[in-house]
Every structure is written in structure tokens, then in C-alpha cells.
Amino acid sequence: MREKILKAIEKNSRIDLKELAIMLGEEEINVVNEIAAMEAEGIICGYHTLIDWEKTSIEKVSALIEVRVTPQRGQGFDTIAERIYKYPEVNSVYLISGGYDLLVSLEGKSLKEVSNFVSDKLSTLDTVLSTATHFILKKYKDHGTVLAKKYVDERLKMTP
Template identity: 55%
Template sequence: IKEMEEAQIICGYHTLINWEKTDNVNVSAIIELKVNPQKGKGFDRIAEKIYHFPEVEAVYLMSGGYDFMVQLKKAPMREIANFVSSRLSVIEEVQSTKTHVVLKQYKDHGTMFVGKADDKRQVVTP
């Protein structure tokens, strides 16, 4: 493993937390961005501006109806709204943003977060 880390084949590790089992009030947000690519620089320069924000967990260049998908670190809704309105949307090349809040997480990085729940209802028969 150490050799693969040194060769940068393994680039990092992460911890998965089942937030539903905590009292945490933070939410996950995914933001779609439409941007105007910079002449001669394409999307890379814009991506660099975005991925340096500490709130940003991941940035993807996408095909389809929008250009970037930005995944934010879990935070209170007010902080997410403030980040989008005061930091992301003011970037000159950003045309529009669309923010999605994760309502429930079923699976992440191959780990499932749901199982058979204890059904405490009484059996009803005819």
C-alpha cells in the first residue's frame, strides 16, 4: 500500500458516516453550473477557481444540460445558500446555478445506508 501511495495510485482515503444516526443538522448539496468557457483556456481555469473553495468536496465537468457538477461538504442550509449566492454565482463566467439538496442517502462509495427497517405495525388480517 505504501508503494501505491508513493506512486500516487492511491490518492487518499475517506470515512463514510451514516448521518441519519446522528443529531447533525447539516445537509449535502449538489450544484449544477452553466458557465461561459474562457477563450483559449476552456473549462480548466473556471474549475480551478471553484475547486479551491474549502466548501467544495468535488467538481466534475459534465456533458448534457450543464457544464459542472459541484458537490459541497455537509453544512447548514444557510451556509450553503450563502456560498452559492456570494461565492459561486459571482464568478464572472458563471451563467446560472441550480442547487439540489440531498433528501436521503441510500448508497455511497459502494456502502448501503438502508436495510430492512423494523416494522412495528401490527399485522392486519381479514
């Protein structure tokens, strides 16, 4: 049941729980309890909204930053990752296999704000060896949802 609940609410966290229970063929109380348990266990960490900021009048710039760092003895990458994720403007921090170590995504009001963060705060950290900043120009698909195009039902309206 957990997997099915998670799959459903990952796509639609606002789903009516009574309705979800019907669709899964479960009792509503069981679904509610299961979700509460998963919240307590930290499996469900939050409920977010997918926003296409492009369509609003609010200016936002997002960037992905590749960071190469020197891992510290006894702590690996955890300490430096923590230093970085504590900045509120940072959205996510991932440890990455391959050509660099950490992938940091962040949002700012303007290009300048983002570049200031990188040059003033990120690059100056002791263990950071280098950074490469990629600004996101357009989001086609985010969290499994296509933002660029609207779904059109092209099927014949009636078929046997």
C-alpha cells in the same frame, strides 16, 4: 495484483495488510510495496471514512449544484474549475457532459449556509452563467454501500 489490491481497499481501506496478502495469495511485503508505490504515483489519493451523518446528532446539509459556465480561451474549464474547488466547503467538482458543465457537491451546516455560498460566491463568479442547486434529502446508497437497510442473512442455516 494492483487491480485486486485497489478493489479490496476501495471497499475497506482499514483492511489489515497481512490479511489482505493472505487473501490475495501474495507476500505481505509485496502488497505493502505496491500500495506505497500507488500512493507515490497518486493512484491512491487518500483514505476516507464513509459516515452516515444522519445517525449522528451533527447537523449537515449536502447539495449538488449544476453549474453552467463560459469556457475561457486557451484554458477551457480548468481555470474556473480551480476557482470553485479551492473553496474548502466544496467536496467535489466534476466536468460533465450534457446539459450543464460542472457538477459541484458541497456540504454545509445548514440550508442557509449552502444557499449563501451559491448566491454570494458561486453565482457571482464572472464566467458562471447559471446554477441549479439540489439539496440531498436522504442517502440510500453511498460509495457502493447501502445505508438505508441492514443486511439480513435470510438463508436456511444449514443446507446440503
